[in-house]
Amino acid sequence: ETGVTQTPRHLVMGMTNKKSLKCEQHLGHNAMYWYKQSAKKPLELMFVYNFKEQTENNSVPSRFSPECPNSSHLFLHLHTLQPEDSALYLCASSQDGAGGQVGELFFGEGSRLTVL
Amino acid sequence: GQNIDQPTEMTATEGAIVQINCTYQTSGFNGLFWYQQHAGEAPTFLSYNVLDGLEEKGRFSSFLSRSKGYSYLLLKELQMKDSASYLCAALDSNYQLIWGAGTKLIIKP
Numbered sequence: 001e002t003g004v005t006q007t008p009r010h011l012v013m014g015m016t017n018k019k020s021l022k023c024e025q026h027l028g029h030n031a032m033y034w035y036k037q038s039a040k041k042p043l044e045l046m047f048v049y050n051f052k053e054q055t056e057n058n059s060v061p062s063r064f065s066p067e068c069p070n071s072s073h074l075f076l077h078l079h080t081l082q083p084e085d086s087a088l089y090l091c092a093s094s095q096d097g098a099g100g101q102v103g104e105l106f107f108g109e110g111s112r113l114t115v116l
Numbered sequence: 117g118q119n120i121d122q123p124t125e126m127t128a129t130e131g132a133i134v135q136i137n138c139t140y141q142t143s144g145f146n147g148l149f150w151y152q153q154h155a156g157e158a159p160t161f162l163s164y165n166v167l168d169g170l171e172e173k174g175r176f177s178s179f180l181s182r183s184k185g186y187s188y189l190l191l192k193e194l195q196m197k198d199s200a201s202y203l204c205a206a207l208d209s210n211y212q213l214i215w216g217a218g219t220k221l222i223i224k225p
Contacts, residue, residue, distance in 0.1 A: 004158070040124065042215035043203070090158070104149075105213075107158035 003027065006091050006108035013081065014116050021076040021111045023091030029106070031096055032074045034066060037088040037110065049074060081115045088112050118142045120216035122204050127222045128194055136189045136202050136219045144209020148187045150178055151203040153218070159203055162189070191221075199223045 004025045013019050025032060034046040048056035049068040063085075065077040074091055092105040119141045128134040140148065147166035151159040165171055165180035165187060177190040191198055204216040 040217055042120065042217050043205075043213075045213070104161045104164065105151075105159075107160070109156070109158045 004091055004093055004106050004108035006089075006111050008111055009109065010112045010114075012114045012116065013078065015081060015083070017078075017081075019078045021078070021089055021091075021113075023074040023076075023108055025072055025074075025091075025093040025106070027093055027095075027106060029093035029095050030071060031094045032068060032071070033092040033094075033105070034074065034076050035090040035092060035107075037090055043090070047076075078113070081113075083115050086113055086115045118208060118214045120204055120206060120214055122202075122216040122219045124217070125220045125222065127224060128191075130194055130196060130223055130225050132194050133190065133192050134194060134221065136191070136204075136221065138187045138189070138204035138216060140185050140187070140204070140206040140214065142185075142206050142208040142214055145182060146207035146209065146211055148178075148180055148207070149203075149205045149213070150187075150189045151205065152200050153203060154200045162202075194223050196223050196225070 007022045030051055032049045036044040036046055045058050046060045047066040052068050052071055063080050067075040088110040090110045091108040094103045094105050096103040122138045147164055149164050150162040152162050153159040163178035165178050168180055168182055170177055170179045175192045180187045201218040201220045203218045205213045
């Protein structure tokens, strides 16, 4: 496989469920990101990992919990979500790991989350 | 505050030319990106401008004016496959990306 792969592509969960989104990048990049994409809104940066270390947490509620076991894998653990959390969750990677978001981002196709 | 403005939706005809504008207000500036996103797919990189002027890449060109806080993406010889959302994003002084809400481009035969 090449590029950035996200699973599952679609997820429906109740507000009391616990689920996880998975992202894997095959590009040898040093930085990985979670973004939230809602209809007609700008992409919202959630978390940034550089060399497996979290360097950014944009005031994301604790019901979203990221995990980066190595520089190729990124997870987003979901717990007691709200209906307004329904959105497309995009994972991305970039070569640069020096902080910030310098350089081209490579995105996965996203996980479409629906919270009932 | 920091802000990116771009039109919500545009319609154009196959074979024609369309220009998608983007204005930005950021704390410092380190370049501007354009991404294309087809429905249900990943955003993909189109261009990056940091100096004033026009950069051409096949049917797509991107222009930047730093003094005006303005960029546009020019698409020539439009094809049906160009129907997509086009995302504008500016890098601020902290190298944080500030995103626009995207422009949905509809191509009609």
